[in-house]
Amino acid sequence: MEFKGYKIEQENNKVIVEKVMDFDPVHVFDCGQCFRWIRQPDGSYTGVAYGRAVNVKYRDGVLELSNADIEDFKDIWFDYFDLGRDYSYIKEKVMKDEIMKEAVEFGSGIRLLKQNIWETLISFIISANNRIPRIMKTVNEISRFYGREVEMNGEKYYAFPSVEELSRAALEELERTGAGFRCKYIMNAAKMVYEGQISLEDVCSMDTVEARNHLMKFQGVGPKVADCTLLYSGAKYDVFPTDVWVKRVMEELYFKREASFGQIQEFARDYFGEYAGFAQQYLFYYARENKIGAK
Structure with missing residues (x-):
């Protein structure tokens, strides 16, 4: 059956969703936004959200959710994985310079979860x-x-x-x-x-x-x-969470000098606007994995 642009089908205790783009479980679950998902030996992830335990696999545009049915997908997982959003559009909006192009390419499968x-x-x-x-x-x-x-x-x-x-x-x-x-x-x-x-x-x-x-x-x-x-939680996307480490990352990548928390927040608000939260997540994952801003 079709559901909001996706082809979905039920196979026993499993939901198979086709045509899923811009999704990489490693990027989604290991980018620092969530803490209940564990990588399994086969590369899938098992986690608990909204009172459900589920296993997630993804390959070549096909998302596979074990321990779920179609109603679960419609009621919980579609929104949880932010599948109603066009991330190719988001990427276009945040790739405003070479730094962001590299960050987006590195974490191309990130989707911001809508957690409780x-x-x-x-x-x-x-x-x-x-x-x-x-x-x-x-x-x-x-x-x-x-x-x-x-x-x-x-x-x-x-x-x-x-x-x-x-x-x-x-x-x-x-x-x-x-x-x-x-x-x-x-x-x-x-x-x-x-x-x-x-x-x-x-x-x-x-x-x-x-x-x-x-x-x-x-x-x-x-x-x-x-x-x-x-x-x-998906409440606001124009925020740019900044701690001491993110501050160092922004100083190294953009300011080329020391900057205050206020200056970084103002820069993110002006530069990325309503997409600041998405930009922060691409930058955060890229910088952490490449040890940018590390002491």
């Missing part, structure tokens, strides 16, 4: 001053302690806990997940959202500055974590 905003917020609170393997382990442990068990091919996986589930966490137990000093931030966020002090759903209807400030009401959330939350 609650999970994204907590994941990037955990990411502050942290390394990706440790972030992944902590997010997985939080899911194992507090989330709902889901199954795929006889294996147990765990959904990321809801606001209500995580609001019941005790500090001593939460500390066992490896979140360290961030535990108090996680508990604070769960309490504020559960009690209705802050609504995460409201950010989509706000302008970007207002949405960023809204998220920064949470303890442990500065501009970088707020922008990551907005970008990787």
Whole structure:
């Protein structure tokens, strides 16, 4: 059957999607935007999102989702993988110079996932001053302690806990997940959202500055974590998450001198405009894999 420009079919417990372009699982899952996807020996990726465990394979324009059906694809995975967006158009918009052309070519299969905003917020609170393997382990442990068990091919996986589930966490137990000093931030966020002090759903209807400030009401959330939350949940695409390392990358590639965080944000806003988030992700992946900006 046809669905929004794709040919999709069900094969047992598997959905096969044809005509998928601009998609590389390595680029998508290893570019730093998500923490629940694990590469398998055959090159596929297994992960948990929106309470589902699924295995993802891709080859020659064909996307294969195991442990899924057509309704799952329509209701969850089409949006999650941002398959309604023409990334060839996005690439044209951000390839404004030779640096971006090289970055886009290097990470040509990146798509920005539309992740659950609650999970994204907590994941990037955990990411502050942290390394990706440790972030992944902590997010997985939080899911194992507090989330709902889901199954795929006889294996147990765990959904990321809801606001209500995580609001019941005790500090001593939460500390066992490896979140360290961030535990108090996680508990604070769960309490504020559960009690209705802050609504995460409201950010989509706000302008970007207002949405960023809204998220920064949470303890442990500065501009970088707020922008990551907005970008990787699909709430806003005109943000340019900037930490000390991204700052060094931009100084090396564009400014050729020291620049302030404010100057980098202003440059990204003026230069890339509404596509700043896409540009940042291509640059981030390109710079990280090529050790640009490394001390």
